[in-house]
Amino acid sequence: MKIKTLFLLLPLIWINPTMAQKSINIIPQPNSIEQRSGMVILDRNVAIIAEDSLKNEAYILSELLGKGLGQKPSIKSKGKGFKLEVDRALSEVLGDEGYILKIEKNEISIKARTVNGVFYGIQSFRQILPEDFEFRTYTKDILLPELKITDKARFPWRAFMLDESRHFKGKAVVKDLLDQMALLKMNKFHWHLTDDQGWRIEIKKYPKLTLIGSKRDDTQTARKSEERTGKSHEGFYTQEDIKEIIEYANKLHITIVPEIEMPGHAMAAIAAYPWLGTLGTTTEVSEIFGIMDDSFLISDPKVIRFLEDVLDEVMALFPGEVIHIGGDEVNFDTWKNSKEIHSFMKEKELKSPVDLQIYFTNGISNYIDRAGKRMMGWNDIMGEDIHEKAIEESHKVEEKLALSAIVHFWKGDLELINRAVKEGYDVVNSNHWDTYLDYTYERLPLSKSYAFDPIPQGLEKKYHSKILGLGTQMWSEWIPTVEKMENQIYPRLAAYSESGWTSTDQKGFEKFEKKLQSLKKRWSLTGINFNDK
CATH class of the missing domain: 3.20.20.80 (Glycosidases)
Incomplete structure (x- = not known):
């Protein structure tokens, strides 16, 4: 997965974590956003890595990314790429619907205790993308902020x-x-x-x-x-x-x-x-x-x-x-x-x-x-x-x-x-x-x-x-x-x-x-x- 970190060195465009977090317009508001000052490029040839239990979620993500990238990412069970993962050990932290979304220089991943949580992580990722991403094909690089979101539902x-x-x-x-x-x-x-x-x-x-x-x-x-x-x-x-x-x-x-x-x-x-x-x-x-x-x-x-x-x-x-x-x-x-x-x-x-x-x-x-x-x-x-x-x-x-x-x-x-x-x-x-x-x-x-x-x-x-x-x-x-x-x-x-x-x-x-x-x-x-x- 080709994702590069872009450090914004010029003072005119430098973004500190506080200012950057305001630009993450996710509704409903996640319960924790840790944002760094770096940006990453979403690779047009990214693959989606997901186990069999996440076929529906992987398909939804592939359809979503295909709209803006102009091609649907392939879905694989192993390898490098946009990782979707269910981890039952996360129950105390995330409950039944929570998730952890990471956008890092080497990887984008959504991890949750349940399939539901992975799905909700995808919904948050959707709102990080440009507003018109699902309505036109992008010809320029798509920049994403480096961040970690840890989130869960207040009510079931x-x-x-x-x-x-x-x-x-x-x-x-x-x-x-x-x-x-x-x-x-x-x-x-x-x-x-x-x-x-x-x-x-x-x-x-x-x-x-x-x-x-x-x-x-x-x-x-x-x-x-x-x-x-x-x-x-x-x-x-x-x-x-x-x-x-x-x-x-x-x-x-x-x-x-x-x-x-x-x-x-x-x-x-x-x-x-x-x-x-x-x-x-x-x-x-x-x-x-x-x-x-x-x-x-x-x-x-x-x-x-x-x-x-x-x-x-x-x-x-x-x-x-x-x-x-x-x-x-x-x-x-x-x-x-x-x-x-x-x-x-x-x-x-x-x-x-x-x-x-x-x-x-x-x-x-x-x-x-x-x-x-x-x-x-x-x-x-x-x-x-x-x-x-x-x-x-x-x-x-x-x-x-x-x-x-x-x-x-x-x-x-x-x-x-x-x-x-x-x-x-x-x-x-x-x-x-x-x-x-x-x-x-x-x-x-x-x-x-x-x-x-x-x-x-x-x-x-x-x-x-x-x-x-x-x-x-x-x-x-x-x-x-x-x-x-x-x-x-x-x-x-x-x-x-x-x-x-x-x-x-x-x-x-x-x-x-x-x-x-x-x-x-x-x-x-x-x-x-x-x-x-």
């Missing part, structure tokens, strides 16, 4: 959620989002696939879910508005489509977490099979947004069997450990007025609709547990009155959520997170005031996104490990186009990536804003419509 759960129930986007858009997630070291794609306004996943046992449930006749244009677009909206993913996207995500070390809403936000499914509903009157997919009246009739064993059948197909499709069941915003008034629900609650000695929801949720959680996976749901599933209307003042909730459940916090007093972790639950923090990407930049400015810390202020250190990380959510009720969606996501996604990856002592908003200019150049070349106000 760094998620981005896309709601496609409200507005379907399609495979190409999802793959583009996965590409940007990978660059920013985000590792969970939370895929909101079902809701009142559309069912977006093929379930072979119940074909009407997509035949009927994936289509709506019209769409509300604004909150509480009677105006409509005057256009129908439809779309869904076949199971083959989903397998293709899962394979794509796996290569980028992103786990997909599917969300199948229950027991509320279910009108698209009920429109397809009306016997699923509590009201018995729902026959159309909702064209308006908000908290709907109908929900699954969970007192009926046939409805429970339906949900288990759906989960069977979902769990067979998605290899990840976690299945999200939503569980938010159930309209309890509908249950209160149902004779079937009242009879079931009396039989099971359930005192309130809240107890009924927890009872139902635990049944689903147990079913998912038996399949070797874990259930996740919005923090409504704990039974707290986060909407300030669900629970009668005179009644104390008696049912208790299964401890295997992951609590996805989105609403309510932050003290609810403290309570959850102290009771033994794992928590993902997605406080809506801080993480909802459908909010305007006036309501959720970039600085506030960047300042978000998944660990609530004042939480005892012994409970910090119970905070798995964060999620940021792209709800799409009022975001119909890809262009508008990208404007809401970028650049805030970069801020959340740093909140999820970088240790707090390495963060700084002013430094982040400077680094962001480099990332914006990449987005411009990619064609992403980011917000630049």
